[in-house]
Amino acid sequence: MPITTKQIAEICHVSRGTVDRALNGRAGISSKTRELIEETARKYNYRPHLLASSLSRGKSMSIGVVFFDLKNRFFSQMSNAISLAARSRGYFTYIAVTEKDIESEKQILHNLASRRVDGLIMLPITQGKDFIRELKELEIPVVTVGNQLPGIHHVSIDEFRAAYDSAHYISSAGYRRICFVCPPLRKKGFLDGRYNLTSQEQRVQGFLAYTKKNSGMKYKVLTEKDFGAAAAEMIRKSKEKTAFFCSSDIYALDLLKYLGDHLISVPEDAGIMGFDNLDILTYIKPRLATVSVSIDEVGKKAMETLVDLISGAKKPGHTCYVPYQICPGETL
Amino acid sequence: MPITTKQIAEICHVSRGTVDRALNGRAGISSKTRELIEETARKYNYRPHLLASSLSRGKSMSIGVVFFDLKNRFFSQMSNAISLAARSRGYFTYIAVTEKDIESEKQILHNLASRRVDGLIMLPITQGKDFIRELKELEIPVVTVGNQLPGIHHVSIDEFRAAYDSAHYISSAGYRRICFVCPPLRKKGFLDGRYNLTSQEQRVQGFLAYTKKNSGMKYKVLTEKDFGAAAAEMIRKSKEKTAFFCSSDIYALDLLKYLGDHLISVPEDAGIMGFDNLDILTYIKPRLATVSVSIDEVGKKAMETLVDLISGAKKPGHTCYVPYQICPGETL
DNA sequence: GTGAAAGCGCTAACAG
């Protein structure tokens, strides 16, 4: 058991208030007593009790981070950035994973609220009025990344524009036929539409906006779980070369592998473009064309926004866009 | 501000003790008052204040997880497993990253101790008597993974044997010349030997034990940062085919890429074997020979051990080995 | 400059 301020007070023959002043660098104390107290604190290996401190101060100096999982590089990279940004401001991060389970997400949020985290950064898997009400009832500042929630602060790239630009990029590489691959959209409508798919939806909308605008374009959206087989069939049936624009690098890699295993060459027989520019791409050949999202930037910005919300100093704008960039590759 | 037990007590015209009994399912209360209390709690959206609860109970139901970073898949996968295992037992996990900085590691540990985490799971970057003393002074149960610390509970694979077996596997694939690639070992001796490299050292020792035992074997250990160039030179200079046994899949992938960029074919001109079996390998061609470590298993086991230590129910053994497996590939 | 006292919200031991 570490020593407490009370004991230090006794040892130094001063009051607890004085010890507090010394240990927290507060004013109104002679340098003599301050030094005495600091020294005994060191001597007895004093360790402040942050739970007690939080209780009386009403701030826990901790934040909650809630993601699907940490297996996905997108989340682990972002968690890394958030964790660092948080610590540099004195916050520690609880990280919890929902495994895309709506009930888990709910429980985690309540638990974190009970732990009195000062703020939350999350990628919500749920949407809808009820959920937003519940979130607001926690009375904790929240910043979302990836999926959006109306009325809640959000940091992300402009998914719509990024997808729009990507479609344009693919088309300028000579493709007249683009297929958007986005398996998560399967879930649309499930559970009374409670799944939050805003990020994916904005991407598909950006894609459609471009392809519909350009009358020469043929387009399709693939949401099958087994999109590899579906894509292979499309390629075989059509003589026109198709580009597969995947809503995430992971799907692009899966597709690349599937096509390779089925003797379809990229980019000779079909084109592929990904999204996110995950760091594992450096090891992949051919180099995947993709959209680079600065995940670290999103994480940092999200933390910054959260701190602003917590301190209430300045109200940050509701949505903060982080720049993105088209990354050319050898797969188109 | 959520309602407190005190307010509930007033509303229900009972004492705080009774409210506590009702809300925590403790015995000694009539079902009538219990129901009344539960209902008002629900009605007013009561949320237990876990900080206060922790303070008086002396348990925070939180654990600290300390790794180099979360960019490395090894750590993020493990964090994911730990986070899940923890939550299933009611614990939440603080996750902090050191970025391989000894001073950061120290600060993080002290901060977590101040937050009164009930236990710690870490991959220490520091070693030495002073560090161990400091760790023990925290008076918190600690479980290490990866790197070891004498006298502290540890969960991992048997690195020595895994490396030994791998060397044997490589040799049985026909190689008479094996080069162990392990850049982290460069740090050996830096900062008065404070860097903890036990995991890597055990691997190199296992490798050496095998190669030294078999007199026909030629061996070498590469620790250069720029190991790709060094390896390429070795390959060019010798007519005998060399296998590069990399202490981590990451190095193996870097090497594979480097050699490919320099027109050296694997496995025609040289062999490569990795370590860890990271999940990104599924996307890599040629399929990398490696050693599979069940990272989830290590994470789960570490949490299990930690819970045993916290509860003090049964003292777990000091070292717990998790099985590993040689994974054949196309790179040998 | 320093001390005394009340309080953060919950828990636990004891008395009735």
Added chain:
DNA sequence: CTGTTAGCGCTTTCAC
């Protein structure tokens, strides 16, 4: 079965 009381360790206000 229920109430009272005394904490947990730190913070903060107010008086001296």
